[in-house]
Amino acid sequence: MKSTQEFLYLQIAQSIEQQIVSGTLPVGHKLPSVRVLCQQQQVSPSTVFNAYYRLETMGLIEARPKSGYYVRQSRAVQRMQRYQEILPSPQKLPPLNPSVSDIIDDIEQFNQLSGVTSFAPATPALQMLPGQKLQKSVREVMRKYSDECLNYAPVHGLACLREQILLHGAHWGFRGSPHEVLVTAGCLEAISLCLQALTRPGDLIITETLTYFGIQQLIQNLGLKVAPVAIHPETGLDMKHITTLLKAHKVKACLFTSNFHNPTAYSLPNEQKQWLAQLAASHQIPVIEDDVYGEVYFGKQRPTTIKRYDTEGWVIYCSSFSKMLSPGYRLGYCLPGRFMQQVARQKRIHSIATSSLVQYTLSHFLQKGRFSYHLKKLRQTLYLNMLKYEQCIDAYFPAETYFAPPQGGYVFWIGFAPNTNTYKLYLSAKAHHIGIVPGQLFSLGKQYKNFIRLSFATPFDQKIEESLKKLGKLANNLNIS
Incomplete structure (x- = not known):
């Protein structure tokens, strides 16, 4: 005891x-x-x-x-x-098999850091935007329409802005009335409203094999099935494949980018645009046209659209001022044709109206003729920018680097040797404060892992050249997976 x-x-x-x-x-x-x-x-x-x-x-x-x-x-x-103390930081450990959403989240967070040279955004740098002219329009609008700006705008959009959009559409051949215009919060909302108006979960749509990752996530979120169609830089869409799909399946809608496709920067030949409009009418299947980059062309003439050949209202045209004038204003529009009632109903359900202040501001800016002048200057700057970036890519990137000089838009679609893993390149570039977008984000089939999208939207200077040189060195030294 x-x-x-x-x-x-x-x-x-x-x-x-x-x-x-x-x-x-x-x-x-x-x-x-x-x-x-x-x-x-x-x-x-x-x-x-x-x-x-x-x-x-x-x-x-x-x-x-x-x-x-x-x-x-x-x-x-x-x-x-x-x-x-010896554990690696979780933030420095990328997922072994990152999803598209994981990579997008990572890119967005990385782009917010100071000291980063990012070739990711497919939008113009702030230096290229007419900030002072827009501020002048804002002041004038607040003086004239201060009370109206406090209220909801009509679901379809302000009449003054719809009139200006109609006049602007005349440049590529649109002949309609302001009642055919629906104002939206950017092009992606326009596409979203159209898909929600035309489809239900489980429905099949046709679109390109490669497409903007925001559209991919939208399609996935809506529960739609996709029949992808390949696009070639010279011959455009595989029209035979589209015809075969329409015969074999019940397709609810088609979604195509007509000009300066994101990420490839390819444009559809005019004969294919006309063919798609005729196809829509003959099969009575709506074709949603994404033409968000159509105004950013480097040639002498603006490329035409699929909507230009639409005679029966089966083509729904979607575009935006965000990519050309002010990304932060988030103002786009669509021409829904025979589907105006269904699309406008979706707009009413999801967002009621688009900002009155932004609509009045853009209307004033367009009415004063400032947009055309800005576009001309923007296109010249981007074209010279593209040439300087192209010279650096030729000088510093690996010998097995493939790309076609864009004829418009903001991006290069760059391919490397087939066994190159550009997600690894993305991680290496991040470590050196350089941002790119790996190609797998744009592929419906998780392919194109040897491609990157590289934006030339930031004005060229010594820092840009040094970053491109470093990126080329990283690509040359990249471990082949």
Whole structure:
């Protein structure tokens, strides 16, 4: 049977242990001396010595010569702290098989960091935007329409802006009325409203094998099935394949980019645009046309559209001012043809109306003729920019680098040797504060892993050249997967 003294030293040791574990006695705290604790607990010095000795062997306290006993960290705590110190940061560990959403989130967060040279955004740099002219329009609008800007705009959009959009559409051959225009919050919302108006989950649509990742996520979110069609830089869409799909399946809609496709920068030949309009009418299948980059051309004439050949309203044209004038204003539009009622109903359900202030501002800007002047200047700047970027790519990138100089838009679609893993290149570039977009983000079949999309939307300077040179070096040194 254990003695009373033996139980006492254990009780004292356990009491002090609990206070140390709970934090009541912090690390470095000096414990009472043996004499003081003997008096407090009414026990013998040997009992206190045994209690302290037990705590020492547990690593909870330490004896300091001529000073006394002090609380110390346990070995377990020390080991855990050291373990935490040597663990890699979770932020630096990319997922082994990242999803498209994972990569998009990562790109967006990376682009917000300071000191980053990003070739990711397919939108003009702020230096290329008419900020002062837009501010002038804002001031004029607030002076004239301050009360109206506080209210909802009509679901279809302000009449003054719809009139200006109609006049602008005359440049590529649209002949209609303002009542055929629906104002939206950007081109992607226009496409989203159209797909929601025309399809239901499980329906089949036809679109390109490669497409903007925002559209991919939209299609996935709507629960739609996709029949992808290849697009060639010279011959355009595989028309035979489209015809075969229409004969073999019940297709609810088609979705194609007509000009300066994102990411490839390809444009459909005019004869294919006409053929698609005729196909839509003959099969009575709506064709949604994404022409968000149509105005950013480098030639002498604006490329035409699929809508230009539409005579029965089966083509729904979608575009935006975001990519040319002000990404932050988020103002786009669509020409829904015979589907105006269904698309407008979706607009009413999802967003009610588009910003009144932005609509009045854009209407004023267009009415003053400032848009045409801005576009001309923007196209000239982008074209010269593209040529300088192209020279750097030729000079610094690997010998097995393939791309066609864009005829418009903001991006290069660059291919490397077939066994190159551009997600690894993306991670290497990130480590050097350079942003690119790996090609797999644009592929419906998770292909094109040896491609990148590289934007030339930032004005060329020494920093851009140095970043392109570094990117080329990383591509040359890339581990082949």
